[in-house]
Amino acid sequence: MTPSLQRHLNILDFALSSLWRRKGKNLSLLAVYTLIIFIIASIVFFTQALKREAGLVLQDAPDLVVQRMVAGRHDPIPVSYATAIAAIRGVSEVTPRYWGYYYDPVTGANFTLVAADDPQLKPEAIAIGSGVARTSRISIGDFLPLKDLKGSPVLFSVQKIFPSASELVAADLIQLRQEDFLRLFDFPSGRATDLAVSAGNPAELETIAAKIVHDFPDTRPILKSEMLRTYDSVFDWRSGLVLVVLAVAVLSFIIFAWDKATGLSAEEKKEIGILKSIGWETTDVLLLKSFEGIVISLSAFLAGVSLGYLHVFFFSVSLFEHALKGWSVLYPEFKLTPVIDPYLICLLFLLSVGPYIAATVVPSWLAATVDPDAAMRS
Amino acid sequence: MVTLRKSTQFFLLIALNLLVLAALVLHAEVRSREPAARRSASRILVRQLKLSDLCLFTEARYTRHPAMADRHAPFQDHPLALEHFPSGSLVTPPALRREAK
């Protein structure tokens, strides 16, 4: 081994024993640091996994959804538009979609009602998501009362419960027959919630969308790529903003507070004085201090990332459940397929180790430039 | 008794940590290659019911159907206002939809 490498190892040795000497302080610092990285890592893993899941699941979503806008708000679309749109070149199929929300005053949950023709579904029967079944405590054969527009309850019998594996898309769904849907909400006749359009060739979608807007200026087409992009960027905005700012702020605060509180204690100052008097140089002490920082931040990073992974993919984000649930009564329970994105791990590394190092540069320099003769005068 | 020097112990610890991390990467790799039976159930429903969104947050329209949300209503407070709902701090406004010309 070269002397330079030996020197680094020797100083690392001393850095470790000097960290170990102040176990109390350093272990609690390590714990707080790990906790912060654990939180950020959990969020990164969670959002990444959701993004990917969304991308894969929504591959089968409609190519194009056409909504009608009235006074800037979403309004039921005349079904007659469907025929005209179907006539556009490249459109292979246009299906009206009927869906809406239902607030259930009994449980306080919001359900999503979807009318889709399923020949197996009997009149006044419904298929429900497992979230609905869980929240309303009903199972196959039970009745779910839904209030119609006039306020009188209509009883629907539960004919089917969607498999729990599909909870990520269907937890709050109630599927019913189209005529039941229309009757329940007294839906304006000849209207649908929106239109699902599929195209023979996906490359032509943009042209089709342009044509639709041209022909029907009151509509808004939403491309599948836009739906996917929504989910791709859906978590970047505030998760990025809030978490990064929060983490950096918290981290800097902690380090700052720590340095303020303990500062260069007289003891530490004396110790560095001793080191310098017995032949350590400023560079050596700087190296010592940066090793102390690296040991803490590297350990915290590795532990935090591993724990975050376990938390998200083995314990289903149980610690964040409350924040994710928010006010909602009905909360889907799903297991995510793990994803590790090297870019984000590297980014996380930079964001967690970088500020720590930046915050410690000046304090370590101050510590390292203690005069060597300080040890002689005390 | 041979005691390892502290730096070696530290390297061993880091190596152990990296090993755990590598195991997790491997786990992720293996799990994501599994035949996605679970996902196929979702995909079938998406196809049958022509769904366009994930059911993540059911508390409000725009969190339940981010891709279908009204353009103006849901994100009136965007981007600087504090969210009304806790989950609003995780859900971002959808990417701008282009007005097709």
Added chain:
Amino acid sequence: MIMHPGVLALITGSLLTSAMILYAGWYGVRILRNWDLSSGSELQLALEKRTYLISTLLSYALGFELVSLFLFVFTADRLHLLFSGAMCAAGTLNANGFGYPLLILKLVNFLFAGIWLIVNHADNQGYDYPLIRFKYLLLVPLVPWSLLEFSYLFAYFSGLHADVITSCCGSLFSLERPGIAGDLVSLPVKPMRLAFFGTLGATLASGLFSWRSGKGFYPFSILSLATLLVSLASLVSFLCLYIYQLPSHHCPFCILQGEYHYLGYPIYATLLGGGLAGMGTGFLHPWRRRGSLQLVIPKLQRRLAGVAISLFALFLVIAAYQMVFSPFRLGE
């Protein structure tokens, strides 16, 4: 501004680095004005302590420049999803006028900081601070450059509005577009290839000569810079085509992706490292006869020259391997 974690990391990092360099520059000026080694005054002792802080700050700044160079490209690559029409980092960079100048600024600052650290290393070997004036004069221009880099970075990201129609790398680096990128692509392949092998060969030869004889470091360092520039141009002009095996894909960033076996990393690492080491020899050359550095500098120069030629040689091997073994052939 787009609140992507990568963007935030770049901006915070760049802000911190600029602050560090500004601080270092401020004390650099004080050192230039008040330095007096023969004095044992308290001011002098305080300034000598300050030099440790400055070199620590500069090495962090250099580290950040290096990391952020890649981070920047990667973040740009991530962001392309938000811009319809952009298919990779090249499109994102083109979303406004600050993208490419910023990349160039980053490169310049990286070289600057690297050369400063080489000079600093040499200076630390001398017992009478032989290069102190030169070193801190060199620091002065770094300050405005790094501030400029930060303001460009800020301007670039705050000027990014999702969904501006940008060109993807296919059209950006294709022949029709005017501008630097287009010019690089339209460079005639044959002379370009000649220039590429010419400069690289000349640099290696001159480097070997310098390494053996300890002479001719000025031409070598100029040639190193030339190699760096010509190679970057050649990368866009024709080398990438061999890697992508596509006749019109000129993007210099996609080679960093896994699809191309992360080939970009060794390519850029050898190129930047070689260029830096080679240029460093020239910056040391004027001081080779300074009393306390008489023994140090020639040794250091030869070591740097050795590093530079081995890195350049490695780069040449990678490039040549791609050109020879790629099934793709450029139409002559």
Added chain:
Amino acid sequence: MIEVIEVSKSFNVGKVNQFDAVSRVSCRIMPGELTILKGPSGSGKTTLMTLIGCMARPSSGRIVLSGIGAGSLFGQDPDAAIEITSLPERFLTGIRRSAFGFIFQQFNLVRGISVLENVMLPAYPTGVNHKVLRERALTLLETFNIARHAQAQVGLLSGGEMQRVAIARALINDPSVIIADEPTAHLDSRLSREFMALVEGFKKGGKTVLIASHDPIVYDSSLADQVVEMRDGALVDGSLP
């Protein structure tokens, strides 16, 4: 040989509390000899020793070291004369750790780490192989008869043992000059005499020894080759031969 020429050291120059710790001191310390700096506390002994021991730089005057094996740092003959007055810190440190060993009044051991680590500490930055260093430290502890405490924490040792650890630490880099500041201040007279016996051993080993003390056991010792007396930062007239 160590040559001190017209050396002064002032603190807080130009301020109300300016303090001249050492003013215009000249003296010579010959190789292989025991030189004792005598004088009351506050007379500038410690400051003078920090200047000689390359821990601080004088405000004015010159100090020249020759024959101590530090010349190789400058690409010269190891025993060449080196003027240390205006050297950068990294060179002063280089000289200090190759040529000087320090024994402090307070022992200045680092608490919370083992005796062995304390002894090895000065050699860490020199890049010595860890195993070699450990062997060397154990041999030294053996010499001073404290090897059985090698793994103990320094806080648990007695005063005499602590001093022997401090001496072992001072010798780890095999210095040619040993500087001790009030080494017997915290020792009883029996231990003080034991310390002087160790000093005799250093002298026999060819080391130059410089001790600052106001303990008669030290400055009246027959081992002393030269006793230099200081008062108020200056040499007392006639104290130099």
